[in-house]
Amino acid sequence: MDADTLRHNIDRLLERVRLSAEKSQREPDTVRVLAVSKTRPATDVRSAAALGLREFGENYLQEALDKIETLADLDLCWHFIGPIQSNKTRPIASHFHWVHSVDRLKIARRLSEQRPEELPDLQVCLQVNISGEASKSGVSLEDLPALARAVTQLPRLRLRGLMAIPAAATEPAQQRQPFAALRQALAELQRDDPGLDTLSMGMSGDLEAAIAEGATIIRVGTDIFGPRSAPPGG
Known part of the structure; x- marks a missing residue:
């Protein structure tokens, strides 16, 4: 990807985050940008890192492992954000810093x-x-408290918070509704576990709504790297 275009995209994104945070009376540095680098080559990740981005999100395991190895000379934080199959947990557990899914x-x-x-x-x-989409992964709100209690007890994991990918919406009020529901769900869990501090929600098209409702991590791919190519095979 052209370095000037990438720099422009990152600068424009950070300005959107700043303005959105200030509108909600939040400090911009309370919102972390997770650059979704799935389907992007390692060279693009290296260029983005040179421009100050450090956290990268991946959906496809083998592609991610290749990039992690190629970029091992950089001090990056890798997040796995895709669906998890049981037979792929070992490399995820070994190579990533965060798992959102x-x-x-x-x-x-x-x-x-x-x-x-x-x-x-x-x-x-x-x-x-x-x-509540049948086509999407995720625990239901009803089953969330029991799952959170169980995960909190597991060694070598630290439960940080919640992630969601709401149904697509174009109107800001419609966008905010599921984000508000996720924020409320986290608030309820915090009564028993005050250390929970993360709301991973919001992408290129709805990050303003997510920030208004308390997002601490926004997952942005298109507005950093441009339209993505087809996913790798397998």
Whole structure:
């Protein structure tokens, strides 16, 4: 990707974050930008890192592992944000700093058991199916408290908060509704676990609504790297 275009995109995104945060009477540095680098080559990630981005989100495991190895000379923080199959938990537990897409106890237990002891605790978010879509992964709001209590007890994991991918909406009020529901769900969990501090929500098209409702991590791909190419095979 052209370096000037990438710099322009990042500068414009950070300005959007600043303005959105200030509108909501928040400090801009309370919103972390997670650059979604799925389908992008390692060279684009390296260029983005040179422009100050440090946290990158990946959906496709093998592609991510290749990039992590290629970019091992950089001090980057890698987040796994895609659906998790049981047979892929070991490399996720071994190579990532964060996992945003834990949606059932079986996966959490495998990540806990397979996290190497020499590494810091794996930071995890529970993915909530906030819009109740049959096509999307995520724990229901009804089942969330029990899952959170169980995950909190697992060694080598640190539960940080919640993640959601709401149904697409174009009107700001419609965008804010599921984000508000996720914020409320986190607030309820915080009564028992005050250390929960993360709301991973909001993407290129709805980040203003997410920030208004308390997002602490926004996951942005298109507005940094441009339209993505087709996902890798396999």
